[in-house]
Amino acid sequence: MSRVRPTVPVPVPVPARPRARLVRLFAVVTAAAVVAVATVTGTIAGPRASGLAQDPIPTRIVSLVPAVTEMLFACGAGPAVVGVSSYDRYPAQAMDRPKVGALVDPDVEAIFRLKPDLVVVYATQSDLIAQLTRAGIPLFRYQHAGLSDITETIRRLGRRIDHVPETVRLAMSIEKELDAVRASVAGTPRPRTLLLFGREPGSLRGLYASGGVGFLHDLLVVAGGDDVFADVKQQSLQISTETVLARAPEVILEVHPSDGWTPDRIERETAIWSALPSVPAVRHHRVRILADDLLSIPGPRVAIAARMLAEALHAPGSGF
Amino acid sequence: MSPVPLRRGLPVVAGCVVLLAAAILLAPLIGPSPISLARAFSRDIPFADNPDAQIFFVSRLPRVLAAALVGSSLAAAGVVLQGLLRNPLATPYTLGVSAGASLGAMVAITFAAALPVGGVATASLLGALLAVLVVYGLAGARHRGLSTTVLLLAGVTLNAFFSALILFVQYLSDFTETFRALRWLMGNLDVPGYGPIAAAAPLVLGSFVAFAWLARPLNLLSLGPEAAGSRGLAVGRAQRVAFFGASIATGAAVSVGGPIGFVGIIVPHLVRLVVGADHRLVLPASAAFGGAFLIACDAVARTVFAPLELPVGVITAMIGGPFFLWLLLRNR
Numbered sequence: 077m078s079r080v081r082p083t084v085p086v087p088v089p090v091p092a093r094p095r096a097r098l099v100r101l102f103a104v105v106t107a108a109a110v111v112a113v114a115t116v117t118g119t120i121a122g123p124r125a126s127g128l129a130q131d132p133i134p135t136r137i138v139s140l141v142p143a144v145t146e147m148l149f150a151c152g153a154g155p156a157v158v159g160v161s162s163y164d165r166y167p168a169q170a171m172d173r174p175k176v177g178a179l180v181d182p183d184v185e186a187i188f189r190l191k192p193d194l195v196v197v198y199a200t201q202s203d204l205i206a207q208l209t210r211a212g213i214p215l216f217r218y219q220h221a222g223l224s225d226i227t228e229t230i231r232r233l234g235r236r237i238d239h240v241p242e243t244v245r246l247a248m249s250i251e252k253e254l255d256a257v258r259a260s261v262a263g264t265p266r267p268r269t270l271l272l273f274g275r276e277p278g279s280l281r282g283l284y285a286s287g288g289v290g291f292l293h294d295l296l297v298v299a300g301g302d303d304v305f306a307d308v309k310q311q312s313l314q315i316s317t318e319t320v321l322a323r324a325p326e327v328i329l330e331v332h333p334s335d336g337w338t339p340d341r342i343e344r345e346t347a348i349w350s351a352l353p354s355v356p357a358v359r360h361h362r363v364r365i366l367a368d369d370l371l372s373i374p375g376p377r378v379a380i381a382a383r384m385l386a387e388a389l390h391a392p393g394s395g396f
Numbered sequence: 397m398s399p400v401p402l403r404r405g406l407p408v409v410a411g412c413v414v415l416l417a418a419a420i421l422l423a424p425l426i427g428p429s430p431i432s433l434a435r436a437f438s439r440d441i442p443f444a445d446n447p448d449a450q451i452f453f454v455s456r457l458p459r460v461l462a463a464a465l466v467g468s469s470l471a472a473a474g475v476v477l478q479g480l481l482r483n484p485l486a487t488p489y490t491l492g493v494s495a496g497a498s499l500g501a502m503v504a505i506t507f508a509a510a511l512p513v514g515g516v517a518t519a520s521l522l523g524a525l526l527a528v529l530v531v532y533g534l535a536g537a538r539h540r541g542l543s544t545t546v547l548l549l550a551g552v553t554l555n556a557f558f559s560a561l562i563l564f565v566q567y568l569s570d571f572t573e574t575f576r577a578l579r580w581l582m583g584n585l586d587v588p589g590y591g592p593i594a595a596a597a598p599l600v601l602g603s604f605v606a607f608a609w610l611a612r613p614l615n616l617l618s619l620g621p622e623a624a625g626s627r628g629l630a631v632g633r634a635q636r637v638a639f640f641g642a643s644i645a646t647g648a649a650v651s652v653g654g655p656i657g658f659v660g661i662i663v664p665h666l667v668r669l670v671v672g673a674d675h676r677l678v679l680p681a682s683a684a685f686g687g688a689f690l691i692a693c694d695a696v697a698r699t700v701f702a703p704l705e706l707p708v709g710v711i712t713a714m715i716g717g718p719f720f721l722w723l724l725l726r727n728r
Contacts, residue, residue, distance in 0.1 A: 163571075178571075179571070180571070274572070274575075276576065276588070278515075278588075279588030279589075280588060281584070281586050281587070281588045282576065282579060282584070282586075305703070308703065308704070310704075313703065313704045314579075314704065314705050315703055315704070315705065316455060316586050316698065316705055317454055317455040317586075318427055318428065318429060318451050318455035318456065318698070319428060319429070319702070319703040321429075321447045321450050321451045321454075321455060322428065322429030322447070322451065322703075323703070324447065333572075351454060351589070352450055352454060353443070353444035353445075353450070354444060354445055354446055354447040354449075354450050355447075359444070359445075
């Protein structure tokens with residue numbers, strides 16, 4: 077059987093120098109990528125960089141980030157907030173503001189209708205950022221990171237909305253309270269702690285733990301616990317019961333939003349852990365479920381969150 | 397069917413069964429943390445103080461058994477549906493069973509947050525049953541037997557329709573529920589104990605009894621329904637048994653592990669390459685090899701990025717996809 081071969085003369089590549097062609101191809105691809113990235117970042121970063129200095133002080137702020145909404149109200153800029161995200165629960169005044177969607181489903185039309193002169197967005201909401209930029213609406217970008225970024229964000233926010241003295245005071249008081257929590261646990265033994273923020277109800281499946289970086293990990297360290305996953309440089313990781321058994325934490329802390337966590341349910345869900353009796357935390361009844369929204373919001377109430385964790389870790393009579 | 401290939405294929409079937417047994421025995425020894433078997437089985441240490449025993453019996457063994465059950469069911473159901481539909485590209489999910497199961501699970505995850513243990517599995521089983529009845533009703537509505545063409549079309553349409561409903565339910569759910577739902581769809585064999593396995597086992601066992609009876613009828617059906625009928629096969633009955641058996645096995649498997657892909661299409665083809673097309677060999681060999689294959693994939697998922705876990709469905713797809721392409725290219 078013969079194969080059909082092309083009869084049209086094709087330019088034959090020089091076989092002796094395939095590497096040169098590869099290098100050229102690589103150079104072209106790299107150049108294209110650099111241009112593409114430069115264009116994209118240019119369009120996103122451009123207006124912000126140029127607008128930072130001249131932007132007037134905002135009087136109509138829409139916040140899609142609950143943590144920043146709390147910061148705005150805490151520093152006295154609450155009256156300027158005209159719209160909040162659908163996840164905002166705190167403070168109570170924020171609840172009367174119109175809801176304009178959230179991280180994955182922002183309602184752009186509702187935002188436009190509020191005629192904001194500043195919109196607080198997540199840095200990852202690239203579609204929304206593009207639309208708002210096209211409409212000429214100034215942005216304040218928020219990115220979720222570690223504990224020290226909270227006070228940093230508060231200070232940056234203060235410069236942007238011209239509330240510098242208030243935000244500096246707020247940031248300093250948070251730092252002072254965090255130091256107080258640190259001091260209160262200084263010298264006490266630091267229990268090896270597993271900090272979970274997700275689990276399938278009624279079972280030990282789908283365990284999501286805090287890794288060795290990020291806001292929850294930092295809170296745990298301030299509260300006087302040693303993170304059993306300090307070595308995993310990731311904000312969150314899914315683990316199995318085997319990993320819990322192998323890492324043998326002395327304390328297990330679960331943090332959840334308050335929705336639906338009745339005392340009955342907390343008791344029931346705590347009892348689920350008895351399936352792993354050899355884990356020191358289970359054996360010594362050191363599994364605690366904390367259900368409060370403020371534990372998952374990296375806002376101005378972090379010091380309260382740190383205090384709650386510290387109390388759960390170092391309860392009287394626990395030996396820690 | 398000449399008896400020679402059957403006799404020649406029997407050692408392969410026996411080999412697959414040995415492989416499955418070896419996988420069930422060895423996989424619980426593999427994991428991110430080393431355990432001592434002597435300690436795990438020691439009678440001197442009480443269970444409550446014995447992490448080795450707990451890792452073995454609480455964390456690993458249920459998973460390995462779940463993988464064996466799910467892998468065997470999906471592979472065998474794949475063989476049966478490929479035979480019934482006379483279509484080599486059929487999978488256990490072709491007829492909409494997994495989409496129905498997924499819809500059931502999504503509804504349970506989204507609208508009943510604090511369900512008791514097994515609630516999601518039960519809901520997914522009900523969803524699968526709903527899909528099976530709809531497809532059966534459609535395929536049998538205007539024919540005396542089952543029309544495989546209508547069966548196929550109804551299945552594909554139902555898959556698309558249920559997927560749309562799944563997206564709609566996901567849209568209604570909040571962020572954490574969406575995340576849980578997505579994670580369920582990736583497939584996960586980390587069962588919360590022996591309960592789900594025990595609940596699914598009778599269904600799978602019933603299906604396997606049906607499959608054992610089906611081996612010869614499927615051989616005849618591969619000649620086409622008319623030819624099979626002229627050789628004395630009660631075609632309608634064989635088709636119904638095949639359809640319900642495969643659907644129930646699939647629904648049970650999905651309720652335990654979620655819709656884990658590729659097992660139901662790769663394993664049957666791989667086995668056919670070795671033993672030929674005789675269903676008396678392909679069915680038992682696929683059932684055994686499918687279990688061993690999924691146990692191996694789950695072992696990789698558990699260990700490769702420890703202490704992190706990968707979704708097992710991602711592993712089966714990453715191993716299965718390229719492997720399947722290689723098979724296709726090699727056999728041209």
